[in-house]
Amino acid sequence: MTWTDTTLSRLRETTGRSGGARRLVVELLGRQDCCLSAQEIHDSLRDAGGRVGTASVYRALDGMDELGLVQRVDLGDGVARYEPVHDEGHHHHHLVCDDCGKVEPFEDPGLESAIERVAGGRGYSVAAHDVVLRGACEDCRQHRD
Amino acid sequence: MTWTDTTLSRLRETTGRSGGARRLVVELLGRQDCCLSAQEIHDSLRDAGGRVGTASVYRALDGMDELGLVQRVDLGDGVARYEPVHDEGHHHHHLVCDDCGKVEPFEDPGLESAIERVAGGRGYSVAAHDVVLRGACEDCRQHRD
DNA sequence: ATGATAATGATAGCCGTTCTCAAAGACGTG
DNA sequence: CACGTCTTTGAGAACGGCTATCATTATCAT
Structure with missing residues (x-):
């Protein structure tokens, strides 16, 4: 069970629905091993041809953060970064x-x-x-x- | 030698000049023992009757930070806070x-x-x-x- | 298929911070 | 003390990341 799959199903059972933007964000994050900013995620998805809105990226990140599926990283430059939590209690x-x-x-x-x-x-x-x-x-x- | 005095003289010997706004910021910070945001500093000085500009507060804080006289504290809410470094190597x-x-x-x-x-x-x-x-x-x- | 309802995305707004620039103030010198 | 120079200052504009808004689209149970 990969982080991407776990995360998608956790999100789905929480909200009852699943949308395309959220899935793209999760899949992209699942391929990273260190942190990515919301902007970087947004740009990366746009470059790949996706028609993803800024708000959707932030919403997806926020939801995952609340469920503890993602870790919010603040490096002090005024930009929030996020990274997948691959293993609970082992960050x-x-x-x-x-x-x-x-x-x-x-x-x-x-x-x-x-x-x-x-x-x-x-x-x-x-x-x-x-x-x-x-x-x-x-x-x-x-x-x- | 209080932190306020040390800081004022360190700043002065670095820049060659000293201005009123910077002194107000230093004196206010010297009275704190934990962190204060730039906004809080600005408001506090205005309430006390000072005619201090936002930019001056940020400039003063930046200068002190570079000299290590002040510690920049980031609590992750998108607001930078600053506090006096009273004792080097003992924060x-x-x-x-x-x-x-x-x-x-x-x-x-x-x-x-x-x-x-x-x-x-x-x-x-x-x-x-x-x-x-x-x-x-x-x-x-x-x-x- | 259909309808209720949640997710989406373009855009406007917000807020902390930085930039700009004219005016005021501080220091060295005469 | 007065003057000239050069820094500091402060008002406001500009900037960037993030959030809110809302019409549209997509999802899922039926």
């Missing part, structure tokens, strides 16, 4: 290079457990957490010298 | 309640060292990192039951 975070803009995913169990420890110690029930590390990637550090 | 992160919108600062050495371990292991030189935990605060959890 990743992002390293962003300030020089070249490259975005790399990473995951780290030590970081996860540190976060859980913080939340638990403060009576918080944490539904989501974002970690963004910003700096210079290895390539850019070498070029700079 | 905090944020817990955001999805129900009531409350923002609480926290700091945790375990989390910091986990982050450093991740960055080091990937050849990244990390200049900044943001951690945002979202969930339900203690008050809202009790009310909900």
